[in-house]
Amino acid sequence: MFELPEFVTLARQINESLTGKRIQSGGLGSVAHKFVWYNRTPQEFAALARGKTVGSAYARGKWLSIPLEPSLVLLLGECGGRLLYHAPGAALPQKYHLILSFEDGSALTATTQMWGAMELHRSGEERDRQYIRDMRPAPNETEFNLEYFSALIDDVVRAEKKSAKGLLTQDQLIPGLGNAIAQDILFAARLDPRHPIDDLSVSQRRQLHRAIVRTVAAAIQRGGRYDEYDLYNQPGGYRRLMDKNAVGRPCPACGAKIAKIQCLGGACTFCPRCQR
């Protein structure tokens, strides 16, 4: 699944390759998929998209907004799979869940892996959508400073018990993070995924905040994770330290054997010696 660094990378690449192109035709789905959330019928989508021009795309959390000017915004969110640019004359994939064909012969296709939203909104209305309306500051935004982060932890622990992994991956408390990048963040912060956040010391809070901001920035800078693909069908350059291949290998910090546990419904790779 795409996480914040992948969405930021896709937005940047759309602005390099697609902004200013005029849509000749748009369509939804060459194949049915019951976990794609559409808000338009294929007929409505085609009629609305025709003749629009791609504006400047941007990402917030796990949501990518692509203005189709003058009046619409294509919203892709909570998805994985492929979002691909096809140069004029290039072969298109057989299966996709959304396509925009441009007047110069190039195209954009989206194919989701598990689920995801592919919605076309009137400009501005997308900001009222569930999950976007009340989105908290994301780690690549200036509001996500230590003071904000510490207040967020205070709020969360007042309401419920939460582990460090839960803080990073549940309920979009920190928009854009997912299970993949969370494991590198927890390693950088030297925190066990199960560590309860209500007993984090001031310095642990600072360390976790720094780990979130730096890990996300590094993954954005390298064009997303190596196990996801960018707009040009190339893997990202951010190699995760704590992915499944790390299990059984020596920890890069202390040399202990990297372990795997199940935590909050997913596998977690971590160092049992230095992550406490």
Ligand SMILES: [Zn+2]
């Ligand atoms: Zn270690």
